[in-house]
Amino acid sequence: MMWKIVCWIWVVLGIAVVAVGSDKVPAWQLINWDGPVSAAERLSADEYVLPEGWEEAVAGVTEIVYFNSGALRHDPATVVNIERFEALTGIKVRAIEVSSLILFDKTLSVLVSRDLSIHGMSLTDAPLELSQVIGAGWAAPLPFWTPEVQNIYPKALVDAMRGADGRVYATCDTMRVYVLFYRPSWLKAAGVEKVPETWQEVREAALKCREWAVKNLGPDYWGIVFPGKYNLAHMLQAGIYSQGARVLVDGKPVWNSPEGRNSWQLWYDFIATDKSAPEACLGYTWNDYQEVFAKGKAAMMLGFSTYIVRCSNPELAPGIQTDVFGNPVEGGDFAVVAPPKWDVNHPESHRAAFIDFDGFIVNPFADDKHQAAVMLFAEFRMSKEACRNEVLVEGNDAFFPGVYDDPEVLGKIRFPEALRLSAQNAVMEAFPPGSKHSIDILVEYFGKAVTGQMDAQDALDAAQKEIDEIYW
Incomplete structure (x- = not known):
């Protein structure tokens, strides 16, 4: 009889905790993603503009941690973008370098165990892995993917990151044609x-x-x-x-x-x-x-x-x-x-x-402030500014198509017509x-x-x- 009483106490306490927790507004909802201008305008600017309310949402967050696909010495554009994000927000980004051969296994281990210490993950084989992660409820939906934002990115890639509920659960880490x-x-x-x-x-x-x-x-x-x-x-x-x-x-x-x-x-x-x-x-x-x-x-x-x-x-x-x-x-x-x-x-x-791309997801089991901070990092990396770095620093292709309308970019890349045609015809x-x-x-x-x-x-x-x- 005593063990039944104890069990009921734990059930009641659990319900109470959930009830109390459910009244809290998640940190990312404190962010006005369409302010000071629309998210599409912020992302399209030559220099990325942080959204309104971000400082309150991530108050107390000093570092975010994510799994990077491979060694950073092979990802010079990622290094540049991390440094830029740190300068913008004051939040340190710690990229844990994980071989692409074991990255998905380590990612699943974190998600299955509901590990709170890893706040975001790259997915090396996103076209193959996203459906599994999203279907299992192991990726947080990303609130900055407004309909207007979706319209300025390649539809085939956005659809590949979409869940059955219509929401978008990832961003593009890097892409290559x-x-x-x-x-x-x-x-x-x-x-x-x-x-x-x-x-x-x-x-x-x-x-x-x-x-x-x-x-x-x-x-x-x-x-x-x-x-x-x-x-x-x-x-x-x-x-x-x-x-x-x-x-x-x-x-x-x-x-x-x-x-x-x-x-x-x-x-x-x-x-x-x-x-x-x-x-x-x-x-x-x-x-x-x-x-x-x-x-x-x-x-x-x-x-x-x-x-x-x-x-x-x-x-x-x-x-x-x-x-x-x-x-x-x-x-x-x-x-x-x-x-x-x-x-x-x-x-x-x-x-x-x-078209090969690495996805990036936010760990839904991390605390809400760290989720909000990683969402900011994910959004920054899909901006025109960050995508321009991917093209000019590393030679990757730009997830944001507007990069190729930039005369500076066109003047520096080689074989632009071949790249344009390949990207135009690429299949996802x-x-x-x-x-x-x-x-x-x-x-x-x-x-x-x-x-x-x-x-x-x-x-x-x-x-x-x-x-x-x-x-x-």
């Missing part, structure tokens, strides 16, 4: 008469570049490189989107559609049939293959726009500061164009690839829970095909069968 990198001197030396505009032309050019390189540079120089690990999915998507198709069918991933089969065969052929790409691609992560290109070991790659800045830097990309004959080239011996379309029969709008599909595992399955069977353990198309069908079991 894919472009086709190539070495002009290498293509010319190999007898490639024009820059490839279709994937069929890329395949032909890669084979010519490989054959020329074996004779003139050595056996470890390749026509094309790409990732055969996790980001293999992005390569497959590029091939599918270039045919005007999509991966998701009724909300579920279908990789062995006719267009998916074509794309799978293309990337398989680069290694197994043409030998224009190394089998080592099977072990390449998202940055490994791009570093191979930066070292001058490949003629082409479908790579992140971020690498335009990296490849232009003699210290970071010493292997491409000369042409293939050893002659210095100012700015580097490379150029980029928008992703290829599938073949000449497809329209220019099919020069499309996946928000994948359902379980998609990370489905990509692991794709990677496994792609490796089996390339190494001769299975027929290429049989391997794809086997992979799709296992993927279907996740969703059906």
